[in-house]
Amino acid sequence: MNDATRDPANEAASDAAPESRDFIRQIVADDLAAGRHSVIVTRFPPEPNGYLHVGHAKSICLNFGVAAEAGGRCFLRLDDTNPLKEDQAFVDAIIDQVRWLGFDWADRLTHASDYFAQIHDCAVALIGAGKAYVDSLTPEQMREYRGTLTAPGRESPHRSRTVAENLELFTRMRAGAFADGEHVLRAKIDMAAPNINLRDPVLYRIRRATHQRTGAAWCIYPLYDFAHTISDALEGITHSLCTLEFEDHRPLYEWFLANLQLPARPRQIEFSRLNLAFTITSKRRLAELIELQLVAGWDDPRLPTIAGMRRRGYPPAALRDFVGRTGVTKKEHRVQMSLLENCVREDLNVRASRAMAVLNPLKVVLTNYPAGQTELLAAANHPDRPDLGERQLPFGRELWIERDDFMEDAPQKFFRLRPGGEVRLRYGYIIRCHDLVKDADGRVTEVHCTYDPETRSGMSGAERKVKGTIHWVSAARAVRAEVRLYDRLFSVARPDGQDADFKTFLNPESLRIESKAWLELSLLEVPPGVVLQFERLGYFVADRVDHRPGQAVFNRVVTLRDSWAKVEG
RNA sequence: UGGGGGAUCGUCCAGCGGUAGGACAUCGGACUCUGACUCCGAGAACCUAGGUUCGAAUCCUAGUCCCCCAGCCA
Numbered sequence: 001m002n003d004a005t006r007d008p009a010n011e012a013a014s015d016a017a018p019e020s021r022d023f024i025r026q027i028v029a030d031d032l033a034a035g036r037h038s039v040i041v042t043r044f045p046p047e048p049n050g051y052l053h054v055g056h057a058k059s060i061c062l063n064f065g066v067a068a069e070a071g072g073r074c075f076l077r078l079d080d081t082n083p084l085k086e087d088q089a090f091v092d093a094i095i096d097q098v099r100w101l102g103f104d105w106a107d108r109l110t111h112a113s114d115y116f117a118q119i120h121d122c123a124v125a126l127i128g129a130g131k132a133y134v135d136s137l138t139p140e141q142m143r144e145y146r147g148t149l150t151a152p153g154r155e156s157p158h159r160s161r162t163v164a165e166n167l168e169l170f171t172r173m174r175a176g177a178f179a180d181g182e183h184v185l186r187a188k189i190d191m192a193a194p195n196i197n198l199r200d201p202v203l204y205r206i207r208r209a210t211h212q213r214t215g216a217a218w219c220i221y222p223l224y225d226f227a228h229t230i231s232d233a234l235e236g237i238t239h240s241l242c243t244l245e246f247e248d249h250r251p252l253y254e255w256f257l258a259n260l261q262l263p264a265r266p267r268q269i270e271f272s273r274l275n276l277a278f279t280i281t282s283k284r285r286l287a288e289l290i291e292l293q294l295v296a297g298w299d300d301p302r303l304p305t306i307a308g309m310r311r312r313g314y315p316p317a318a319l320r321d322f323v324g325r326t327g328v329t330k331k332e333h334r335v336q337m338s339l340l341e342n343c344v345r346e347d348l349n350v351r352a353s354r355a356m357a358v359l360n361p362l363k364v365v366l367t368n369y370p371a372g373q374t375e376l377l378a379a380a381n382h383p384d385r386p387d388l389g390e391r392q393l394p395f396g397r398e399l400w401i402e403r404d405d406f407m408e409d410a411p412q413k414f415f416r417l418r419p420g421g422e423v424r425l426r427y428g429y430i431i432r433c434h435d436l437v438k439d440a441d442g443r444v445t446e447v448h449c450t451y452d453p454e455t456r457s458g459m460s461g462a463e464r465k466v467k468g469t470i471h472w473v474s475a476a477r478a479v480r481a482e483v484r485l486y487d488r489l490f491s492v493a494r495p496d497g498q499d500a501d502f503k504t505f506l507n508p509e510s511l512r513i514e515s516k517a518w519l520e521l522s523l524l525e526v527p528p529g530v531v532l533q534f535e536r537l538g539y540f541v542a543d544r545v546d547h548r549p550g551q552a553v554f555n556r557v558v559t560l561r562d563s564w565a566k567v568e569g
Numbered sequence: 570u571g572g573g574g575g576a577u578c579g580u581c582c583a584g585c586g587g588u589a590g591g592a593c594a595u596c597g598g599a600c601u602c603u604g605a606c607u608c609c610g611a612g613a614a615c616c617u618a619g620g621u622u623c624g625a626a627u628c629c630u631a632g633u634c635c636c637c638c639a640g641c642c643a
Binding site: 020022045046047049079081082084085135139142143146147148149150151152153180181183184186193194195196197199202204205206207221223224225228244245246247248249250251270272277283325326327328329330331332333334335336338339340341342343345349350354356383384413415416424425426427428430457462466467468469470471533535536537538560561562563564565566567 | 570571572573574575576579580581582583584591594601602603604605606607635636637638640641642643
């Protein structure tokens with residue numbers, strides 16, 4: 001059986017390169033052609049303060065992809081400069097998920113914290129050059145001094161401290177002589193700069209916190225702009241790819257490069273982040289859903305987290321395909337879920353074995369089938385792939401069919417089972433309904449049919465044209481299962497950016513559980529993580545957390561395309 | 570009112586002065602022992618106004634609309 005959620009590492013590298021190059025790949029190609037670089041080096045720099053989501057998947061595919069296509073290198077660098085928010089558990093999860101997505105960083109797993117000493121040296125150098133100073137304003141004062149979007153800021157009274165004073169103060173900051181927040185180190189740039197990032201940005205703050213990697217070695221930690229630029233340069237990054245919101249940080253990035261002695265001069269290029277309709281990707285909001293237990297955790301199959309999509313049964317190749325199809329531009333966008341689902345179906349259609357399962361069972365009794373008789377019917381595991389083999393389906397007098405596949409008062413276009421009507425049982429016989437059994441409420445509890453013994457699949461009688469074919473499971477020999485039917489998490493395309501709180505748009509039907517489903521007998525020992533197509537229903541994955549032999553739990557990955565649903569409305 | 574970005578079918582992406590094209594979605598049709606898959610077909614877009622040019626989505630000018638920035642977060 002094929003486990004579609006597992007993938008050999010670096011399969012990603014063999015994905016076909018896009019036929020038309022996006023603007024970043026054009027820049028890279030130009031740089032190579034012009035001889036500005038001989039080797040391309042990129043990096044994916046997540047902060048370990050949460051799980052990766054589909055937006056990160058884009059960045060991962062871009063950074064690793066660009067490097068691989070150019071025969072270069074890509075670093076996986078954990079940007080761990082804020083010990084208050086970060087956690088080793090997130091580091092582990094990130095590593096696991098990047099690998100699952102299909103990428104390999106060889107020995108290039110790094111951390112911003114690996115460079116704390118060098119970053120500190122850079123700070124000292126800046127102080128020595130009179131380009132950084134220790135400030136002692138409170139956060140409130142600093143905000144006030146910063147000015148506004150339209151008004152210039154004012155210089156801090158501490159801005160004129162001498163190099164010697166600053167050096168001494170910074171040394172004592174580092175030595176733990178001060179309380180958190182008492183001082184900061186700031187770059188001395190321009191308090192009147194129209195770009196607020198240039199109004200003497202903070203380089204270091206005091207934080208008496210245990211860092212998950214460096215422990216208590218430091219009580220001062222560098223901020224993003226400073227640490228990130230230096231890390232990039234130290235790793236010899238040629239193209240530092242990031243999202244649009246960092247666009248106006250680029251002048252600061254370049255200021256650091258121009259004012260520090262660094263081994264490389266990376267170029268920052270920004271692209272728009274991947275937004276998906278009917279979901280959210282803000283880490284803060286994802287964390288909120290988890291905190292409030294509105295979802296089951298970071299790997300809840302409804303979440304657009306990589307862990308969630310993996311548990312949902314999305315194959316990594318489909319995710320990569322999806323990311324590739326959404327392109328790389330600077331235009332803000334919101335991609336439709338249907339594109340993702342199409343990629344998932346396209347991949348799974350080729351790879352997933354077929355099986356039969358009845359989610360909402362209705363009993364069928366074949367009144368002319370001898371009681372006690374059973375037989376085995378051969379069924380192909382894939383309609384287009386004989387290499388996947390076939391299996392034997394137990395068949396008998398009593399069967400389960402899908403309740404939706406029977407309709408007492410059916411419209412003309414309904415070509416499944418109806419009173420007096422005929423339907424073909426997949427891989428089995430043609431049956432005709434002649435009677436119904438109802439309970440006190442008038443609900444159909446049993447459908448009585450006759451089967452035509454000449455019409456078993458493979459027999460000449462089976463040639464007869466019957467409009468409908470339905471799936472079924474032997475009532476005597478079936479496997480009980482819980483099947484979780486997932487739908488979009490939110491009921492509106494843009495849950496964020498609305499007037500109301502995003503949580504008010506949660507889709508109450510994002511999870512429906514069918515606890516009395518029946519699976520065909522061959523599914524008795526499916527290992528977790530395996531994706532199958534339940535014929536006529538969709539793709540389903542054996543849940544990697546709750547599924548075990550004897551207690552089958554399947555998640556619906558995605559439905560099959562259903563043109564009947566459209567007719568029906 | 571400051572600075573930085575962005576506007577092409579419903580959605581996403583191409584276009585790089587020479588017939589606006591692809592994918593997803595939608596709507597028809599063919600095929601079908603999965604109302605799946607596959608195949609065939611259709612409709613569908615250049616933010617606005619000027620200008621340059623034989624010719625403009627592309628170049629110029631002026632607008633309009635949208636996004637980001639005032640953390641000791643990243």
